[in-house]
Amino acid sequence: MDKLKEAEPEEHVTVRTLRERLPDAVLSTKSFRNEITILVRAGDIVRACRYLKEDPDLRYEFLSDLTAVDRLGEHPRFDLVYHLYSLQFKRRIRLKVQVEEGEMAPSVTSVWSTANWHEREVFDMFGIGCEGHPDLRRILMPEGWEGHPLRKDYPVQASPKWWEEGGKSD
Amino acid sequence: MLLSYLPIVLFVLLAAGFALATLFLSSVLGPRRPSKDKLSPYECGIDPVGSARERFSVKFYLVAMLFIVFDIEIVFLYPWAVVLNSLKLFGLVEMIFFLGILLVGLLYVWKKGGLEWTS
């Protein structure tokens, strides 16, 4: 099944420029199905994003998506995944940041307003806080909810304790 | 002359009586099963924040005050309209003065933005 030719990630213009400009930020790169993933050092994500957004040759001005993946059992435990898009060059790029449980990730709300709700969702679902977020609170689950549903150790058939206690959403 | 108002009085009594009877009937016929949620004010399914009776935009007072002024003006227009045919040009000139002065007022409010409702 897996016969497609993969692009060499290091040859991609985005990776080349980013490595040139922020050499410390890029930890590793990877390509799968011709999609480039760049693992960025957590502390550099805001810088990297701003650079990618503003560089005239890259112009990733659109943050398509921001989410997280729980890799329970690995360390660091969580991946934060950023999907960037360049309207001008019609290119997509995926950035990744890894954080350990209990750590905060830097917020990119200063770069894109749209990150606001995405980061709230990540916080709500995974319990990963974003440092510098203007309004970090739960978004989908009720305010008094315990636990973070999308963590792998959160049971699929969770006990509906919250409802039984007659909890009310604010 | 008073006699011609008698039917009006009767009509008013009939209408009001009907309204009160309806009120009474429905309160007698309808069931009564009050509950806390039923008796609380509707606010899209959420418990309301604060009271509904709070200070409100000053615009509403302005509308009401302007309304009084212009309502008085209109009331003056009716006796004038009824006799205009006999007053002839004299009446026309009189009313032009009267309305002219009030129009100045309207223009003043207009220019001052009193007739804008968004700001």
Next chain:
Amino acid sequence: MEWLVFAPLAAVALATAVSVIVLRNPIYCALSLVGTFFALSGLYLLLQAEFIAVVQVIIYAGAIMVLFLFVIMLLDVGHEPPAWLRRDRPKLVLGIVLISLLLLELAVAIGSRVSQGIQGPYTSELVNAIGNTQLVGRLLFTDFLIPFEITSIILLVAIVGAMVLAER
């Protein structure tokens, strides 16, 4: 015959007027005042003054009281009786004195039959023949022209005043 109409109207006028002062909830007071206006309107009708009667309803009940209601509703004036009624003795005394003077004046006026006034040229038969509104129009726009035009100035002042108040 006239008494049959007058007595209930006067009674209603008095009763509603009293309740304007007595009732605690300002909205009830305002509604009582509307009742008073209706009773007054009926009295005007009794005096063959149809036009005035209906204008009384349009202007007072239909316009001025709406403003009152707005103010009461929107400012949500408290339901408690105003403080002066409970504490401020001097004002209460002053009020009683003034009311007594007024009543005295009324009594003197009625006693000396001053209130009957002078019989004007327009008898009720004449008024009915010409038409009440027509007569008001004819007089207002000839004999009372100046007061009429002055009204417009007063109304203009009212508009400006309203605007200035609203702007503050």
Next chain:
Amino acid sequence: MVPDPAFFVIMVAKIVVVFGLMLLSVAYLTWLERKVIGDIQVRLGPMRVGPHGLLQPIADAIKLMFKEDIVPQAADRWIYLLAPTLALTPAFISFAVIPFGDRIRLFGRTIDLVITDVNIGLLYVFAVASLGIYGIVLGGWASNNKYALLGGLRSAAQMISYELSLGLSVVGVVMLSESLSLVQIVNAQSTAWFIVLQPIGFLIFLICAIAETNRAPFDLPEAETELVAGFHVEYSSMKFAMYFMAEYANMITVAAMATTLFLGGWRGPFLPPVVWFLVKLFLLIFLFIWIRATLPRFRYDQLMRFGWKVLLPVALANIMITAAFVAMR
């Protein structure tokens, strides 16, 4: 001078008949509106209760009668109860002075087809109309609900604003007929209907009439999509129905007024006067329904601006032009 007893009998008979017919028309106006709008929107409207849903209004009335009568806890109980009464009563009583036909001869007597003809009939109707605001404002306030309050206030501001132009729009008619009696006004239209002499007045009257009755495109007070149901959001059972009836009764009244003031009242060739009156009434009501099915809703500020900055000046200009013609004649 005491008139003969027959006078009282006729008077009471007229009152009862007119009131009964009003009630019936209000009920069936709801049916008519649903049917007409249904037809415009390629659907059937009520079909279940009786043939073509003809018994629907009756069923609705019975159902509403037996619904629970809720008074919200935070409401001001007495005013909450009083408000629908204050809305319904004025809606009905305007009809007392509207002539709905020529005089007829019955049992050897001449009967005027108007409940009573008073000298200030036109002003009486306006006075009554100016009271309609109480039911709405008080209902909105007494409910102690934010939506209701907003709806009630909007409604009040809208009604008083359009009342002005409504009052101004008919001054031309008064000038031409030299009377405030509605019977006289109809009589003055024996040669030409006032819609011919006062087309602008008619247009303004119609617009204001729609606004006064809170119908689309001026149905802001109840604007479902914004304020849920506006001032009557808390009302249930017959109290709700009373507001509903008031709206439809008002619709009939303003249509009757437009007919009387501008469309020659009951005047018309060939057909009996009463039929003419009803035909004109029906056409106007049909127009109201049609407009409701067609037009989007105004926004509050647009509506107020239109009332104060367009209708009011135009109505004043119309008066001055008419006055010039009358005075120069």
Next chain:
Amino acid sequence: MTEARTMTINMGPQHPSTHGVLRLVLELDGEIVVRCTPHIGYLHTGMEKIAESKRYQQVIPITDRMDYLAPLSNNLAYVLAVEKLLGIEIPPRARVIRVMLTELTRIGSHLVWLGTHAIDIGAMSVFLYAFREREQILDIYEQVAGARMMSSYFRVGGLFADLPEGFEKTVRSFVTTFPDRLAEYEDLLTRNPIWIQRTKGVGVIKPEDAIDLGLSGPNLRACGVPWDIRKSNPYSGYEQYTFEASKGSHGDVYDRYLCRIFEMRQSVTIVRQALERLPDGPIAVQDPKLTPPPKPMVKQSMEALIHHFLLWSEGFRAPAGEVYQSIESPRGEYGVYLVSDGSNKPYRVHFRTPSFVNLQSLPRMVEGRLVADLVAIIGSIDIVLGEVDR
């Protein structure tokens, strides 16, 4: 006259014009919205969590229920993502059918938007007209999938079944009558002065703000940013069709309205082209590990039976890796982020739903405007709460 205080009022979740269970906490000064705070989550169903315990094929019906007005768009985005993960190409007939049906879906979704948007602004008849046409689209769904709304017609590797007899005729008759009907709606609205007053200059958003807020779809194009994924990063063979992306310039409610009307017309032309070129051939990849063998074969061939059994009990395994696939759904960029650990169930699925992102721009559009504008603006953003909350 003292300073007027603001009033806090809840709009929603039980409100006729918040398009579902959206709750807005409004701070009003008179009728002017001073602040608007959306509260979402009332329809949160945990779809992403559920998907982690479902086999790849089993996730498809879940996606239907996200944007329940455009179920096939959701299906498409998901199956494209899985196919990308597997690295397979589907046969041309399936691709054309997918395009045809997603474009019909777009029309259907826009029709619901048009109807509800119009009734929010008080034009009630348009609502019923639009639903009359949408009914025909639901009939088409029913023909192909048996279900009127939750069709789950697209499958990994192709389609659920081939087109039924008479399908082409139904679609052809729809695309011939629909443009005239659309013109009728436009007669009622496009040049209606009240409609224009209610929508022009309302809810304006600048292109740079729109990009910053992640707006996509007609909402973004109405600001003058001509980004249409069908054009910029074609999928399912969109590059072979001639059509235009909608474009506005003012970024107000009226332009968003025009954009969607324009898109409905373009969708009709795409459906026409798809009908013209519909090739014969299989409707799914011929790989028994991925797509079930035909039913008669299962009854005769042992091998087919085993494949069938395995597919239904175990599903298929996908190579470890991660992909992101986005499509131009009726509401904007609908993206599926799929992480595989090599098993038969997705390790993590994330749906980048356009409504969720677009809704975030609401406060910026309404603050300082009237409540009535708020209603018009919500309608114009065209959100589906099922998709916002997932």
